[in-house]
Each structure stands twice: as structure tokens, then as C-alpha cells.
Amino acid sequence: MADNIFAEIYNKILGFFGQNVKDESKNTAVNRLRLVLMQDRTNLTPEIMNRMRTELIAVLSKYVELDKEALDLNIGQEGEQMALMLSIPVIRAKDEAEIEEAIKKEEEAKKASDDAEDETVEAEDTEDEEENSEDASEESSEINEEENKENEENTEETTEETSEPSEEQYSEEEPTSPPEETKVDESVKKSIPKIEKHKKEENTEE
């Protein structure tokens, strides 16, 4: 009891000389407000943030094995400026061979997707001539749309899909993350066999 009384008097004396001992809730308000206004002023919706997160994971996964669950992407403040705060827990750095392989796979995938786009145009042109290609052209126009929208994303993720088994686990883990990501993955999965199909068609045409 006596302690409490002394502490109280001590605080009061400090308070009298203008020093603050208690929590200053206005600082909390100012900080929370700054953050929320930054989000309000930019158009970074949670969906866009999620998408950014997914794409970042795809890029970074080429070089390091990271803890996708714990990756944290937030808007914050650095002095006067808005800042994106990214915290990436790294499980292990990949060795050179792995990185090279990932980059190679990515380039191949890019090539494949470019070919697929060319294919789409051709397929549409020859639609009347070939009855069989009707389904294919419908599908390929789907791919085309997707790839126009999500070109980068697709190529990067395709790399992962087709590379080492550890990478494949990543896409299986996906259900824990937002539905948008899984959608993208599905489209990529679908698009791979289609691309192969078109290549075959090309060969037979020739």
C-alpha cells in the first residue's frame, strides 16, 4: 500500500513538472491514422496486396527457399514517405545449380508461352479448315486472355510447376492462401498440356 501511495505522489510530482509517465494514447491514434490514411490514399486493396505477395514469392523462390507462410508484406512509413515493408524468412539459400536451373526453366516457359500465343492466332485463322481444332482454339483463346493478363506471373509459376519436386509442394500448399492464387495455379496447370498439344498440331501440319 505504502509503495502505491509513494508511486502515485511521485507520478503527480512528475506530472506537475510536465513530464508524462502514463501511456499517451494520442500517439497510438496518430500512428494508426497515418497507416490507415496511407492505405486509403493509395489504391492498394487487400486483393492487390495479395497478388503482389504471390508474385514476389514466385520471383524470390527462384533464388532462396523461403517460408511462404511467414512472409510478411505491409504498407508502412519511412520518414515522410510511404514504404512497403517486406519481411522474408529464408529457410535456406539455393545453390548455383538450382538457381540456374530455375532461370532456365523460366526462360523455357516464357518461350513456350510465347509460342502458345502465336499458336492461338494460327489456330483461330485455321478454324474453318479443321474441325478438330475447334475445341483447341476455344481453349487457346482462353489461354491467350489469361496470358495477356498474367503473363509474368504465369511464366514464373510455370517454372515452379515444372521444376523440382520441392517446388511442386509449394503449389500443393497453396489452399491455405487466398483463392485467387489457387485459381492462377489451376489455369497454369491447364495451360501446360494445351501448349504441348499445340506443338503437336504444329508438327502434324508441317
Added chain:
Amino acid sequence: MTGRVIVITSGKGGVGKTTTNANIGTALARAGKKVVMVDTDLGLRNLDLLLGLENRIVYTIVDVVEERCKLKQALVKDKKNPNLCLLAAAQTRDKSAVTEEQLKDICDQLKEKFDFVLVDCPAGIEQGFQNAVAGASEAIVVTTPEMSAVRDADRIIGLLEAKEEIKSYKLLINRYRPNMAASKDMMSKDDVVEILSAELLGIIPEDTGIITSTNKGEPIVNDDDSLAGRAYRNVAQRIIGEDVPLIDFEEEAKLTNKIKKFFSKFLNKGKEN
């Protein structure tokens, strides 16, 4: 004569737009300016109550728009000050009864005859806001030092900046509690100004007198002893273009806080003994 059309807006409801409108309008009229207040809060009109003119309204802004009367007929003169007029909102209609063009037209006509046209904006950022802003070239953004009000003010400022017709906007911090700001239990005026990075027009302290003055239908600026009244008169002077320094409520509050603490220390000691 070409008067100034100033819209008084806030985003959030309940921060004191209408009170601000009534008091600034009255203060400007007391300073000898010809003032008309336009209530655009269709369906939720209150400016008439704050001015004590609710029993004198015959025609409203909707009657003017729908040509049931001339604009001049719809203007209600204040009880005390012949320089002050009110164009009331319709209570029975909604926001769609008047369009942006119609409001702009009314404001254009009014500014030919008055020094100041003060437009009272409804809360929100929907059509009512768009209508109210349509005829104005200046804006007063009313906020309180609370998070929700500041956030909404930021949104409103964003919308005002996007409007070409709005040449300038200024911030009015209402319901300020210098005691709480001094003890850092509430955001200070500097915090609010810094966060919104807007020019400050004035600070109105929280004052219980506002409630009693509303009860009586008599704006608090008419009370010469009231601190809030003094603050409103200063704001009006600044609008006219005079350089009136801000009242330093915080310094006063710090001093009273210290004195209170000093005495409570002895009072508490007495209780414990």
C-alpha cells in the same frame, strides 16, 4: 457584386458542420457582411433550428428549383440581423430533388446579391456532397481531433482537390479539448494539421454552451462571453481576410491542468489520512 461561395463540409456526420455554418454566417453578418446560408441537406434539414427560424419557413430550395416561387421569396431573414438570410432545405424530399446544375445556378444568382454564400453540405460523399460542392469555389473542411473524423476529412480533401471549381480549402478543428490535448490523451491541433497537411482556418473548443445555444435557437457567436463564440468570431475575421492569431487553448489548459493536479494531490492526501 460578386460574393464568395463557400461550402462547409466534413464527410463524417456529427462533427458540427451545421453549427459551424450557423455561427460563421452569423459572425460574418455581425461584421457587416451580407450573408446567405443555403441548407442542401434535403430531408434532414437543421440549419433552421440552429438559427431559430424553423417557424418562418414558407418556401424551400426545392420550391425554387421546381418554380413554385421566386428565389427571393424563399429567402428567410434572420430575427436579429437583417444582413443574414437562410435558404432552407426541403424536409419532405430526398437528395435527388435538386441537381448539381440547379444548385450551381442558385449559387450563381445568390452571389450577385450577397457577399457570402455559405453552403451547408450533408454528411457523406454521395450525390448530396456533389450537389453542395457544385456551386462553390472555396471549402471549409470541418473535423474533430478523433480518428474517424480525421480519416473522413482526408477523404473529403482528396475529393475537393479533384474538383477544379474548388480553388481553396481550409481546415476547421471543432470540439477541441485542450485539456486532453495537453495531457496527450487526444490528438493536438498540430497532429491533425500535420496528418491532413491542410491550411488551418481555426480551432473551436468543446463548449457546453453550444448545446444550450442550440436549445434556444441562438448561435453562440452572439454570446460575447463564450470561448467558442470568440473562436467563431475569429474564424469569421480570418475569412474576411484579417490576420487574427489562434487562441492558445493548450497553454491555458496546461496551466489549469497543473493547478488542478497540484490541488488534487493535497486533496487525495487528505482523503488517505
